Amino acid sequence: MPRTLRTLAALSLAALAVPALASCAPDASAAPESTSPVSDAVTVDNCGTEVTVDGPPQRIVTVKSSTLELALALGAGDRIVGTAYSDGPLPADLASAGADIPVLADKVPSQETVLALNPDFVFAGWESNFSADGVGERDALQQLGVTTYVAPAACQEKEYQPDPLTFDAVFDSFLQAGDLLGEKEAAQKLVAAQKAQLAKLTPDDRGLTAVWYSSGSDQPFVGAGIGAPQLLMHSAGLTNAFADVKESWFSTSWEKVADLDPDVIVLVDSTWNTAQHKIDVLKANPVTSTLKAVRDDAFLTVDFPATESGVRNVDAVASLIDQLAER
The missing domain is CATH 3.40.50.1980 (Nitrogenase molybdenum iron protein domain)
Structure with missing residues (x-):
């Protein structure tokens, strides 16, 4: 059943269930104090769009090499159902993890192509990837239950662009992606490793x-x-x-x-x-x-x-x- 029909059906059943649940609910005044349940939900401001995931996405589509490589480096490769707009071969350390991921298009895939995979998360390298003649507009995808996320450094509005881009901002974007993809620990390890590598580098000092x-x-x-x-x-x-x-x-x-x-x-x-x-x-x-x-x-x-x-x-x-x- 298509996603939209499943969603409508679920909402209808939920509406019918509410009276029944209310009639058998215990007296709230007699109930003991309860603690809030632990939630995996994560919400971020992404290029001016509020992005929320209730738990780790299970069907991820990536657009551009930068997003594919980050998702693979975080260990989410087994949840990537399709990728598009590759800028070149994967680096050697990620090639095996990404070898079997279906390629949807050489450039930006169509909305129909993406939705056919029933994704729950689209991770794009450019904000312009989300358009009516591309993957689809962000609002429209959200209404279909598809979370959209843009690499933060690629936000088009000046107020959201890093000015200038720093490695702190790059590493923060890894951590944010790790939170959204349910790979927080992997993101922390990736950042620690790259910070250590960067600290060992000695820049050229000739003022070229x-x-x-x-x-x-x-x-x-x-x-x-x-x-x-x-x-x-x-x-x-x-x-x-x-x-x-x-x-x-x-x-x-x-x-x-x-x-x-x-x-x-x-x-x-x-x-x-x-x-x-x-x-x-x-x-x-x-x-x-x-x-x-x-x-x-x-x-x-x-x-x-x-x-x-x-x-x-x-x-x-x-x-x-x-x-x-x-x-």
Whole structure:
């Protein structure tokens, strides 16, 4: 029976049962004091939407690599009934846990595709994933009994965006997801392990400037001053040339990049827009081909799934530091 019909049927039976229950209820005045029952309910403010779970979700759908990887790292893989919008292969330590999870779509799945799995929780990497022509609008899904949750760093409203994103905020998001998914202890262990790993890293101390080149050939899309690119570069000891821009990413011009003349350029590597393609663009463009960083091949790479708030961020910082040490 479809979820909506089951819900209506349950409500009807509950309404019929109320008088019967009331007639046999003991006298409240004679009843001893009772304590409130222990509840597994968790409520959070998520991008301005109140999200409540009454217990650990049992049928989870993830959208974007960041959410899939976090859910797997927390040990909820056996409750993930579908995933979509992968930004690349899973890291080696999570590959086995995620190997058999059905892939719903290469990009954002339709609402029909998602609802066919009868999920009780949809965990999205971007707030824009929840739309009428995507997974579905949050209010509509909630009315169908589907809880929706967005990775906090991806909230679109300024009042909910980290400014800037910090590792404390990243780790807090792990803990919040752990609470909602019923994996509180696993989240605490994950945070402790990543904090220990981060504490052992020694950032580069040469004061090098960097431009984070995400995408774009005619107009570069670069990392700005409040999001994951800023966090990763700063943690590795680099000075973001666009740190004064109050965005996570933004579009600029090649002329502006040339004016800033960074010491290194961080390239986002993905299967659909490789780091090598970006190098070719930089070397073919007359505005950037003469930059010292381009002439000297002063390029660093970061895998696309590590460029958003998630479980790969600490490893990405370590990788940047190692790449800088080789220069």
